[in-house]
Amino acid sequence: MASPSTEWKETVPAGEATAFEGYAEALREMQRRAAVGGGKPGRALHAKGFGATASFTVLPDLPAHARQGLFATPATYRAYVRYSNGNGTPQADGKPDVRGVAIKVIGVAGKKIIPGLENAKTQDFLLIRTPSLPFRDAHEFVKVITAASNPLLLLPRVLGRLGLRRTLGLLPRLAKSVGAPISSVATTPYYSAAAVQCGDYAVRIALVSQATDASAKPGTSPDYLAEELAARLRRGPVVYDVRLQFYVDDARTPIEDFSVEWLAADAPPLTVARLTVPQQDTASPRGRRVAEYIEQLSFDPWHALEAHRPLGNVMRARNTAYRLSTQERAAAAEPDVGDGFD
Ligand code: HEM
Secondary structure, X not given: OOOOOOOOOOOOOOOHHHXXXXXXXXXXXXXXXXXXXXXXXXXXXXXXXXXXXXXXXXXOOOOXXXXXHHHHOXXXXXXXEEEEEOOOOXXXXXXXXXXXXXXXXXXXXXXXXXXXXXXXXXXXXXXXXXXXXXXXXXXXXXXXXXXXXOHHHXXXXXXXXXXXXXXXXXXXXXXXXXXXXXXXXXXXXXXOOXXXXXXXXXXXXXXXXXXXXXXXXXXXXXXXXXXXXHHHHHHOOEEEEEEEEEOOOOOOOOOOOOOOOOOOOOOOOEEEEEEEEOOOOOOOHHHHHHHHXXXXXXXXXXXXXXXXXXXXXXXXXXXXXXXXXXXXXXXXXXXXXXXXXX
16 A cells, blocks of 8 residues: 655646537537426436535544645535536436436635636535546547437437447446445445545545445335435434545546546545534425425536645546536525525
């Protein structure tokens, strides 16, 4: 096992920014098409979701390499969570899909990255249920995602864009990452699958539930994921450990290749915080107002402290894509300390 290293680096090829602008526009086209007839556009990806209030507690006595940015000082913050399905249009929870969770920690002091939002009080984390992507980079990601907007054309389009060899390698990984059904968002582990800075170090982030009562069987209703969580939250809180894995070297913990899982044997996870979704009634009038507000919010990996700058090509591509998607759907402003719900 290697020690955390500060020797990570990003590799930024010439012309990348232009390609990423094109990708953001292609996703916005998908978003506009999905909204036709339906009025206001939703999210370009992860269109179906449900949210709840939460709290985020940074633990004391962390080792020096973890005590950076948000994790520098033990504290408890208000937070929002939004669980989602990855598809650009809402579909039944039983359908194969990416599953995501987004966290917005509120009341975080310190300079933020996005120009114009330097004084925002929020730090976001976005995670999915797989520790790596089926795709190596943002180019493969967007080529496949935009092709997948029409399932009948998926295979010919992906073949045309990536070639036979790469398509044959990628499709089984793709099927695996979206195929297996989940029974509950409260027992599923989630992973950033992408690195952010942690001061001078680089880390991937994971959420691991403390709940041990995972049911083997997924529900049958189209919205069973929200219904299952609502039932749990009526009974009590759902608590997750927030874990960091530290970069050790480019072979084992690459920054630019998102298809590689950072293995626990190489980069052992360290619990640094706790995310608590407290007992609440999501069906009450307050619960519905909370949910509506969270739908309007914008979760973005670049809503971050300088100390947690997102790293690697997928993250750089997201820097353009999320802004365009949130602009298109006229998302709500970043919440300030006193805004929203307790
Ligand atoms: C490690 C890779 C990625 C992860 C973990 C991830 C995760 C997520 C999650 C959890 C959401 C839902 C946020 C919410 O609930 O509001 C989301 C939305 C979105 N993602 Fe990603 N994503 C990844 C890569 C990408 C890439 C490469 C792109 C495009 C270049 C992209 C474009 C988007 C867009 C446009 C949205 C909707 C933004 C909005 O309107 O709020 N994502 N993603």
